[in-house]
Amino acid sequence: MQHFLEYDGKKIEIDGNGYLLDYLDWDEELSTVIAQLEGIDLTPAHWEVVLFVRAFYEEYETSPAIRVLVKSLSNKFGPQIGNSRYVQRLFPKGPARQATKIAGLPKPAKCL
Amino acid sequence: MTKLLIISTQAPYVTSAAQDALEAALAASNVGVEVTFVFAQQGLYQLLDGQDSTCVQRKSIAKQINVLPLYDIDAVYYIAEDMIDLALSSQALTSTAESIDTNKFNQLCAVSNAILRF
Amino acid sequence: MFVMNKFLIFVTRSPFDSLNGLTALSFCEAAIELGHEIEQVFFYQQGVQQANVDIQPATGEKNLLAQWLAFSEQTKTPLNVCVTASIKRGVLSEPDATAMRLHCNVHCAFNPVGMADYFSALNTSSSCDPDALICMQF
Numbered sequence: 001m002q003h004f005l006e007y008d009g010k011k012i013e014i015d016g017n018g019y020l021l022d023y024l025d026w027d028e029e030l031s032t033v034i035a036q037l038e039g040i041d042l043t044p045a046h047w048e049v050v051l052f053v054r055a056f057y058e059e060y061e062t063s064p065a066i067r068v069l070v071k072s073l074s075n076k077f078g079p080q081i082g083n084s085r086y087v088q089r090l091f092p093k094g095p096a097r098q099a100t101k102i103a104g105l106p107k108p109a110k111c112l
Numbered sequence: 113m114t115k116l117l118i119i120s121t122q123a124p125y126v127t128s129a130a131q132d133a134l135e136a137a138l139a140a141s142n143v144g145v146e147v148t149f150v151f152a153q154q155g156l157y158q159l160l161d162g163q164d165s166t167c168v169q170r171k172s173i174a175k176q177i178n179v180l181p182l183y184d185i186d187a188v189y190y191i192a193e194d195m196i197d198l199a200l201s202s203q204a205l206t207s208t209a210e211s212i213d214t215n216k217f218n219q220l221c222a223v224s225n226a227i228l229r230f
Numbered sequence: 231m232f233v234m235n236k237f238l239i240f241v242t243r244s245p246f247d248s249l250n251g252l253t254a255l256s257f258c259e260a261a262i263e264l265g266h267e268i269e270q271v272f273f274y275q276q277g278v279q280q281a282n283v284d285i286q287p288a289t290g291e292k293n294l295l296a297q298w299l300a301f302s303e304q305t306k307t308p309l310n311v312c313v314t315a316s317i318k319r320g321v322l323s324e325p326d327a328t329a330m331r332l333h334c335n336v337h338c339a340f341n342p343v344g345m346a347d348y349f350s351a352l353n354t355s356s357s358c359d360p361d362a363l364i365c366m367q368f
Contacts, residue, residue, distance in 0.1 A: 059175065060175050060176060060179035061172050061175040061176055062138070062171075062176050065138070065183070068182050068183055071182070072182060109135065114352055114353045128275065129275075135314070136345060139344070139349055140345075142346055143350045143353060145349050145352060145353055225352070225356045225365075226238070226356070226363075226365035227365070230275075
């Protein structure tokens with residue numbers, strides 16, 4: 001069964017859980033649309049993490065596990081941002097899953 | 113700490129083995145297992161720079177290898193003899209992996225609690 | 231003197247295309263016969279097909295799945311199948327099948343788990359008795 005996300009006259013293919021099938025279909029507006037579906041109003045603090053996760057995926061073709069995300073954020077932005085309570089507050093349904101979804105990335109593997 | 117040795121022996125993309133080995137490494141590291149990752153035999157082809165995996169519709173193995181250090185997997189090696197057998201040069205290989213000889217490889221096998229070969 | 235070993239078994243090939251599964255099963259049976267313990271059998275890569283109830287052996291050929299089930303029931307050995315590896319190969323456990331509105335084809339005697347489960351077991355066993363633990367990959 002095919003699922004789509006429709007916005008602004010565009011039709012983007014997603015999986016049954018709302019993750020983009022092709023991460024290259026993404027643009028910033030799409031993040032806003034997905035975030036709204038998740039009940040999140042994107043603030044600059046959200047964007048910082050969303051764009052970071054996206055850059056991580058572009059570099060490594062894998063989404064970071066939570067501890068790797070926290071560590072990498074800490075390396076780049078310092079411990080204020082690179083800590084699990086901070087990202088958990090921004091993405092209450094789980095930073096690894098929710099931030100990747102909003103960043104237009106595929107669903108992280110269950111095992112990882 | 114539990115020591116796991118993962119040996120990746122197959123060329124990338126032809127089969128899923130390279131991908132499966134990397135996923136196993138990340139999963140093991142996530143639960144606190146100390147992972148050593150060794151490329152052997154045809155697995156050295158995974159280390160070649162300048163891989164473009166889009167033409168085979170696969171995720172890049174080279175990029176995923178580079179993520180290993182971020183998962184605290186710093187012991188990433190390839191076997192020097194195999195590099196010579198495949199007529200590869202160390203300049204063509206990613207710097208994420210270090211060269212080891214067969215002796216060192218045997219030592220790694222001996223000190224590991226478990227070995228998985230892909 | 232007899233030393234009891236604890237085995238973690240890692241199966242990576244499908245039942246028809248390879249002898250891998252049967253070799254693993256025979257090994258497990260022999261180990262238990264000798265008084266050892268099989269802590270779990272974990273199915274990864276194509277090994278997930280060992281749990282696939284839709285595989286129908288040709289008439290006159292043995293059904294390996296039935297043998298895994300009999301073994302697990304007799305010995306209470308957990309059979310664990312990697313969910314990530316299995317979904318990619320069309321082998322769906324009940325929760326995943328329901329979520330995707332597809333049919334479940336993992337036998338209910340197999341537990342759908344993450345790979346973390348296997349490595350946690352490795353971690354636990356190896357920290358309490360590293361000498362007794364043996365990991366076997368098939």
